[in-house]
Amino acid sequence: xxxxxxxxxxxxxxxxxxxxxxxxxxxxxxxxQWEENALTVEGQHLHHKAHQALLREKRxxxxxxxxxxxxxxxxxLTGVCDVVEFHLDPExxxxxxxxxxxxxxxxxxxxxxxxxxxxxxxQLVAQAICLEEMLACRIDKGYLYYEQIKHRVEVPITxxxxxxxxxxxxxxxxxxxxxxxxKVKTGPFCNNCSLKNICLPKLMNKRxxxxxxxxxLSE
Amino acid sequence: MRKLLNTxxxxxxxxxxxxxxxxxxxxxxxxxxxxxxxxxxxxIITFGYTGASPALMGYCAERNISITFLxxxxxxxxxxxxxxxxxxxxxxxxxxxxxxxxxxxxxxxxFIIGKIYNHKWMLERMTRDYPLRxxxxxxxxxxxxxxxxxxxxxxxxxxxxxxxxxxxxxWHYYQVFDDMILQQKESFTFHxxxxxxxxxxxNAMLSFAYILLTHDMAAALESVGLDAYVGFLHRDRPGRxxxxxxxxxxxxxxxxxxxxxxxxxxxEVTPNGFYQKENGAVLMTDETRKLFxxxxxxxxxxxxxxxxxxEKIPWGLVPYVQALLLARYxxxxxxxxxPFLWK
Ligand code: SF4
Numbered sequence: 001x002x003x004x005x006x007x008x009x010x011x012x013x014x015x016x017x018x019x020x021x022x023x024x025x026x027x028x029x030x031x032x033q034w035e036e037n038a039l040t041v042e043g044q045h046l047h048h049k050a051h052q053a054l055l056r057e058k059r060x061x062x063x064x065x066x067x068x069x070x071x072x073x074x075x076x077l078t079g080v081c082d083v084v085e086f087h088l089d090p091e092x093x094x095x096x097x098x099x100x101x102x103x104x105x106x107x108x109x110x111x112x113x114x115x116x117x118x119x120x121x122x123q124l125v126a127q128a129i130c131l132e133e134m135l136a137c138r139i140d141k142g143y144l145y146y147e148q149i150k151h152r153v154e155v156p157i158t159x160x161x162x163x164x165x166x167x168x169x170x171x172x173x174x175x176x177x178x179x180x181x182x183k184v185k186t187g188p189f190c191n192n193c194s195l196k197n198i199c200l201p202k203l204m205n206k207r208x209x210x211x212x213x214x215x216x217l218s219e
Numbered sequence: 220m221r222k223l224l225n226t227x228x229x230x231x232x233x234x235x236x237x238x239x240x241x242x243x244x245x246x247x248x249x250x251x252x253x254x255x256x257x258x259x260x261x262x263i264i265t266f267g268y269t270g271a272s273p274a275l276m277g278y279c280a281e282r283n284i285s286i287t288f289l290x291x292x293x294x295x296x297x298x299x300x301x302x303x304x305x306x307x308x309x310x311x312x313x314x315x316x317x318x319x320x321x322x323x324x325x326x327x328x329x330f331i332i333g334k335i336y337n338h339k340w341m342l343e344r345m346t347r348d349y350p351l352r353x354x355x356x357x358x359x360x361x362x363x364x365x366x367x368x369x370x371x372x373x374x375x376x377x378x379x380x381x382x383x384x385x386x387x388x389x390w391h392y393y394q395v396f397d398d399m400i401l402q403q404k405e406s407f408t409f410h411x412x413x414x415x416x417x418x419x420x421x422n423a424m425l426s427f428a429y430i431l432l433t434h435d436m437a438a439a440l441e442s443v444g445l446d447a448y449v450g451f452l453h454r455d456r457p458g459r460x461x462x463x464x465x466x467x468x469x470x471x472x473x474x475x476x477x478x479x480x481x482x483x484x485x486x487e488v489t490p491n492g493f494y495q496k497e498n499g500a501v502l503m504t505d506e507t508r509k510l511f512x513x514x515x516x517x518x519x520x521x522x523x524x525x526x527x528x529x530e531k532i533p534w535g536l537v538p539y540v541q542a543l544l545l546a547r548y549x550x551x552x553x554x555x556x557x558p559f560l561w562k
Contacts, residue, residue: 209557216526
């Protein structure tokens with residue numbers, strides 16, 4: 001796989017945007033429109049913390065790696081895992097420079113508390129798929145750590161979730177290749193969208209400009 | 220809707236702009252004249268030969284704050300802007316259309332429709348508000364004439380014809396421009412547009428208002444990722460912000476002209492606030508220019524309901540919203556570009 005091909009890879013973190021709203025994803029990842037707001041700045045800060053600590057740390061039978069770059073050729077996605085925990089486990093795989101066998105568990109840090117939607121879960125599953133490809137192993141679960149409840153939640157990497165991620169990645173590439181920003185159904189979720197000033201969600205439900213102009217001219 | 224941020228106008232010609240932390244500091248002879256937090260600013264406009272430090276320019280470029288250098292009389296010298304948003308697709312669409320006569324005309328005609336429509340309603344409003352001061356019949360007859368140009372423009376797909384219609388409509392509009400001056404008529408008379416240089420008080424103010432509006436428009440276009448230099452109605456000419464000029468057509472009357480008229484009619488400017496150069500050019504005194512800029516800022520804060528969005532926004536955001544709407548059209552979200560149709 002040459003680097004030319006890898007230029008086409010999309011950001012794994014885009015999955016959460018895509019799930020929240022396809023249009024939001026396109027505005028950020030295709031059009032690169034980005035308005036800083038308090039939420040995103042805070043989010044970046046937290047990530048910075050998770051990434052910057054000791055890169056590799058051993059604790060008993062655990063090996064903890066932070067800020068690990070990952071990619072999947074199958075999904076054509078790349079990203080960074082906040083934390084990957086390797087647990088000594090006879091059923092695991094061998095790691096270069098380490099003794100014994102390890103099983104890998106991705107852990108994603110999130111501001112706030114567990115959400116109703118699947119955004120966080122999907123991102124974790126994609127990370128797991130990347131790790132599986134890179135380590136030639138099988139990953140059956142990962143964890144989401146939520147800052148506000150100071151607690152990690154176990155996430156099983158199920159077949160259904162894997163399929164969802166594959167379909168999403170495929171659709172994202174389809175839009176990206178056409179550089180197409182889709183129109184979507186808007187909703188109350190738009191109020192929580194950091195891009196609503198650029199998107200102008202109201203416009204999508206507007207009558208046509210033609211009728212606006214003709215309406216005015218005939219007054 | 221996005222928040223309206225301030226524009227800083229620096230009229231002190233021998234000041235130097237520098238950066239201190241997150242503040243802009245105005246220096247004169249190494250002494251600080253004033254300081255202002257930058258996070259409230261959208262752009263900085265300087266008049267005269269004010270200088271700025273590279274550190275300040277870098278800071279502003281990173282945060283999408285544009286710095287514009289104008290001569291003391293307002294002629295454009297240079298502008299420092301940061302990287303444009305990475306939206307290549309949008310710009311490509313803009314360039315492709317700008318190369319095509321018919322597609323350009325389909326957008327340009329809506330600029331012209333906006334312009335004529337707004338002029339028409341300015342006249343209609345005068346007849347309603349001042350039936351005893353203006354010649355209602357004359358206003359009405361010009362208004363009807365403008366209706367006809369509107370009708371023609373609506374189906375026009377040819378740029379030359381469109382420019383012709385625009386010219387004729389403007390000619391009619393200027394026929395009654397002087398009648399809209401209701402106060403201080405002895406000193407503020409309009410004898411037709413004179414640009415380079417402006418030859419009377421009214422033209423001096425109109426020219427200045429158009430410069431400010433063009434600047435705001437160019438900054439708005441850049442902020443949504445469009446190229447302010449590539450137009451549809453105005454063809455490209457080096458150094459000219461053609462698209463900004465296209466886009467202000469519909470706002471000249473209702474934004475700039477009405478602003479100037481109200482300064483005169485409310486007697487906020489007086490004939491003493493102007494002077495004439497040897498070459499006949501009429502200029503504003505520093506005092507008048509300051510007053511003008513202050514009133515311009517205040518005007519930006521006034522709220523209106525956007526006719527297409529149906530949302531309340533400050534006047535100062537109108538250029539931004541129109542730029543956004545144009546971008547939406549160019550990328551295929553809207554069936555036409557919706558001009559700002561004021562009433
Ligand atoms: S405002 Fe609504 S429709 Fe627009 S990008 Fe955000 S969530 Fe999507």
